[in-house]
Amino acid sequence: MKFTALFIFASSLLSCSGQTSGTTKNIPERDSIKIEEASAVELFYSKNKGNDSASKSLGTESNGSLINGKLLPFSGPNFTYFDTSSYLNGRAFVNQNVKEILLESYQELAKDLPRRKFFIMECSFKNGGRLYPHRTHQNGLSVDFMMPLLQNGAPYYALDTIGKDHYFLEFNNQGQYSKDTSVSIDFNLIARQLLILDKVARLHGMMISKVIIKTELKDELYATEYGKLLRASKIYVVQSLTPVVNAFHDEHFHVDFLF
Numbered sequence: 001m002k003f004t005a006l007f008i009f010a011s012s013l014l015s016c017s018g019q020t021s022g023t024t025k026n027i028p029e030r031d032s033i034k035i036e037e038a039s040a041v042e043l044f045y046s047k048n049k050g051n052d053s054a055s056k057s058l059g060t061e062s063n064g065s066l067i068n069g070k071l072l073p074f075s076g077p078n079f080t081y082f083d084t085s086s087y088l089n090g091r092a093f094v095n096q097n098v099k100e101i102l103l104e105s106y107q108e109l110a111k112d113l114p115r116r117k118f119f120i121m122e123c124s125f126k127n128g129g130r131l132y133p134h135r136t137h138q139n140g141l142s143v144d145f146m147m148p149l150l151q152n153g154a155p156y157y158a159l160d161t162i163g164k165d166h167y168f169l170e171f172n173n174q175g176q177y178s179k180d181t182s183v184s185i186d187f188n189l190i191a192r193q194l195l196i197l198d199k200v201a202r203l204h205g206m207m208i209s210k211v212i213i214k215t216e217l218k219d220e221l222y223a224t225e226y227g228k229l230l231r232a233s234k235i236y237v238v239q240s241l242t243p244v245v246n247a248f249h250d251e252h253f254h255v256d257f258l259f
C-alpha cells in the first residue's frame with residue numbers, strides 16, 4: 001500500500017529541488033556534493049530561522065495556515081533532519097513555540113542519553129497549507145519523528161540516513177524491520193521521548209493533542225517501561241486510522257501540538 005504513493009511523494013519532495021551538484025577541484029565528487037549541500041543548508045537556515053516575534057497557527061492541522069513560521073535547524077548535537085531536499089524545499093517549518101519545545105526536548109534527551117541520536121521528519125511549509133501528501137501538517141503544529149531503532153539491544157542507525165525513502169520502509173506488527181527482523185523499533189525510547197515532549201510543551205503553555213502510530217504497534221509501545229507511564233498519562237494516542245494512514249505510521253510517529 002505504501003508504494004502507491006511513492007512516486008507522488010518523491011516528486012513532491014523534489015518538485016523545486018534545492019539539490020546541488022558539481023565538483024570542486026581536488027575534492028572527490030561525493031565529498032564535494034556533501035560540502036555543497038551543507039553550505040546550502042546553512043545558507044537556507046540563516047535566511048529562514050526567523051525573527052524573535054511569535055508565530056501564529058491558524059485553523060487546524062488539516063485545514064490551516066502558519067504566520068511567521070520558523071525553520072528548525074537542520075541538525076543539533078543529538079538530532080538531524082532526515083532529508084536535505086525536503087529541508088531545502090521548505091518542509092521543516094514549525095510554530096515558534098514548537099521549535100522551542102523540540103530544541104529543549106532534545107537537550108533533555110541529551111542529558112539522559114548523551115550518545116543517542118534522533119531524526120526529525122517532515123513538518124510544515126513556512127506559511128503552512130497543504131504539504132502533499134500529508135493530510136495534516138498545515139499550521140506548524142505537526143511534526144513527524146523517525147522511530148528510533150535497535151539491533152541486539154544497541155542503537156541502530158543504518159536505516160536513518162536514506163532520506164525521503166525512509167517513509168517507505170516497512171515494519172511488521174511487532175515493530176521488526178520487514179527485510180531484517182533483527183532490527184526493531186525502540187518503543188521504550190519513543191514513549192520516553194513523548195513524555196519529555198509533552199512535559200516541555202506544558203512549560204510552554206502547550207500540550208501534545210494527538211500521537212499517530214500504526215495502531216497495531218500500540219500494544220508494543222504501552223508494554224515498555226516508559227510505555228506504561230505513557231499509557232497512564234493524558235497523552236492521546238489514536239485508536240483507529242484509515243488503512244492508508246495506518247500503513248504509513250510504522251517507521252515514524254506523528255505528533256500534533258496544541259495551545
Ligand SMILES: [Zn+2]
Pocket residue numbers: 134136137142143144253254255
Ligand atoms: Zn505526520
